[in-house]
Amino acid sequence: MNADQILMEIRETNLSYLMLAQSLIRADREQALFRLGMSEEAADMISMLSPAQVLKIASSNTLLCRxxxxxxxxxxxxxxxxxxxxxxxxxxxxxxxxxxxxxxxx
The missing domain is CATH 1.20.5 (Single alpha-helices involved in coiled-coils or other helix-helix interfaces)
Structure with missing residues (x-):
């Protein structure tokens, strides 16, 4: 796997993670906080992201989840x-x- 493929995989993972996080937060906030291991503040920010913001943040070359x-x-x-x-x-x-x-x- 070369560097470009790794970056593409990171971006796809970021997008999947953000979409999953938004879905979980909107469906069951308390369970999302537990399952995702995030703070209330982070959940608030993620839940309010527009689709354009999600795409922009996901395009980062830094993995958002850990x-x-x-x-x-x-x-x-x-x-x-x-x-x-x-x-x-x-x-x-x-x-x-x-x-x-x-x-x-x-």
Whole structure:
């Protein structure tokens, strides 16, 4: 993959992310804040963007979203999916840890 392809992928990801964020915020604000891991202020700004503004912001060469999982324990829980006896409880544990981090950030 060359640099131009990477930039194109970043722009497409940005557009998809902004459209998803707007949709989630408008449908269920509280759940969107949790799922997207963003502040009330960021949600307000994103929800008010016009389609032209979304396209302009998405065309940036900087990725707008980021991986929220930066904890080895959460990654271990998520990657153990499918191993014997660990599926539902493991995912639940990972979700609880991530929800706690969302509360700490808010």
């Amino acid at each position: 991986m929220r999982v930066d904890d080895d324990l959460v990654w271990t829980l998520l990657t153990n999916h499918g191993k014997s006896g660990s599926s539902d409880v493991t995912r639940l544990h990972a979700n609880i840890l991530m929800a706690g981090r969302h509360q700490e950030a808010a």
